Amino acid sequence: MYTPFGELPDRFLSSGMSIDEADEYLRARSSRRSFLRGAALLGGAAVVGPTLWQQPGWSQAAPPGSPRLAFGNDPTTTMNVSWSTPAPVANPRLSYGIASSAGTTVAADTRTVGGLKPVATNYHHVRLTGLAPGTTYRYRVAHDGASVDGLSFTTARRGDHPFTFTAFGDQGITTAAADNTALIAGIDPAFNLVAGDVAYADGIGTGLVVDLVQFDPTRWDDWFAETAVAQRRSPWMPAMGNHDMEPGMGLHGYGGHYARLALPTNGFNEVVYAFRYGNVGVVAADANDISEEIPSAQLYTNGRQTPWIDATLAAFRADPTIDFLVVYFHHCAYCTMTSHGSDGGVRSKWVPLFDRHHVDLVINGHNHGYERTHPVRANAPTAEAPVGATVRSDQLGTTYICAGGGGRAPDDFGSQAFISHGPVAYQLKADAELEPSAWSSVRRPINSFIRADVRPPDADGLATMAITTISSKGTTIDQVTLRRARVRNAAATSTVGGAQPATGAVEAADLNRAASRHPASGHPAASGTGRTSGGTLAATGGHLDRLAPIGGLAGTLAAGGVAGLTALRRRAAALEADSPSDVPR
Secondary structure (H helix, E strand, C coil), X not given: CEECCEECCHHHHHCCCEXXXXXXXXXXHCCHHHHHHHHHHCCCCCCCCCEEXXXXXXXXXXXXXXXXXXXXXXXXXXXXXXXXXXXXXXXCEEEEEXXXXXXXXXXXXXXXXXXXXXXXXXEEEEEECCCCCCCEEEEEEEECXXXXXXXXXXXXXXXXXXXXXXXXXXXXXXXXXXXXXXXXXXXXXXEEEECCCCCCCECCCCCEHHHHHHECCHHHHHHHHHHHHHHCCCCEEECCCHHHCCCCCCHHHXXXXXXXXXXXXCCCCCCCEEEEECCEEEEECCHHHCCCCCHHHCCCCCCCHHHHHHHHHHHHHCCCCCCEEEEECCCCCCCCECCCCEEHHXXXXXXXXXXHCCCCEEEECXXXXXXXXXXXXXXXXXXXXXXXXXXEHHHHCEEEEEECCCCCCCCCECCCEEEECCCCCCCCCCCCEEECCCCEEEEECCCEEEEEEEECCCCCCEEEEEXXXXXXXXXXXXXXXXXXXXXXXXXXXXXXXCCECCCECCCCCCCCCCCCCCCCCCCCCCCCCCCCCCCCCCCCCCCHHHCCECCCCHHHHHCCCHHHHHHHHHHHHHHHHCCCXXXXX
């Protein structure tokens, strides 16, 4: 089979060759001279991964397209701005200021991406630093001959404040996807989390060479255009999914992701990162690294990601000004859908970390629909949490949400839940491990997203995260409220993912910063008045004393007493002892 990256024998399509193996084969078999000659035949558009674009010195009248935002390492003082043009342009740049966009001008870093089709799109990025917290900036993206103005973003405030964020996975380009985007744009959240499988440029998603037959990188441009109405004002923060591994895009198939997006650089690669917003610590993880269902990229980090997550969660949890911990990634920890179910790698390697660090909320995609668990510790529910319940997450454990209804056609739910411990091609196979699903609370085969309204501790010292699940038609399909008591005796504040209220801007240590990124320096600006997220807390009908205890913990747990909590801890310890894990303690 001919590819823009070299001749690949047809036998490899049926051999299960991985993207990495194909990349190594093509690099070994092709000299640089023959590779460049092949690229020239395609108009210079075919490249193995992202490349820096050299300005050719001409202007282009087509206006900048799809302006979009993402956080840098510290949401209080940084913002990454990206946009696209259909061809090379002269002098791509961003101008920004408080009173108007005519303040400071910064040159863009421009990248290109290859693919099966010659893709001339140029992706422009500016990383702004030194911004004032809680301040609205006006910005304009431009190149010689064209510009787009009238844009704005707001940096995060320092200290405790209410805010709203949204989240989903598996969006693609569909009517339901456009409906979700329009609803999110109307909410105008502080940020939106995307739990992988973003644009579906790779229509198969195995991470193998066979994916070449359904690979269309132009779908990314369509997705950027469809979501620009929301992304131009609220930062969207994608995680990696299996459909985001793209054949021919360099090692692991991640090159296109690196070129199109500008994300925080405080992880050990460009798709695993963390940030802090208000009283919430957020971690974006890459479950391609540990998936047992789709193992083509398994252990591509050489085991480094899991300890990084462990250390990052520990730092967040040690900070007395951080109440909630949110982790999001693609493959599900707990799901009863027949398409993918639960991933054995996530269960064995990461769930124990979430228990250890008392993570409040885990958001996944992969399965196309909506499912929420009861609070879970050590792979078992600790209490029932029906629609409208209020859960003390500090006492009862983690709530897991499959939010894979971002836009793709919904999947079916099975009569039995299963855990994948081997390759499973989008359906339940005989080698999967069946399990009871007592942890499942709410299941809906519907396109949707979640809205989380976060409030700092009240007079009783309890912080609140009210989660409402909204269908693509705008109807409410689920509500649950997480509450947590603020820990006031921690020794120090975290230095992960953002500035701290007491000490000012503290940017996270950059672990193995990717050398290909070139941040553009911004300039400090005077502080101003920031945006306050709209909306009110969702009404909830349940309380801890109404939750039905599970597993013989009796009424003392539901009452939240010391005896109930002690019993819960004993049972959790016993269950964890029965669930061996290779995660270092």
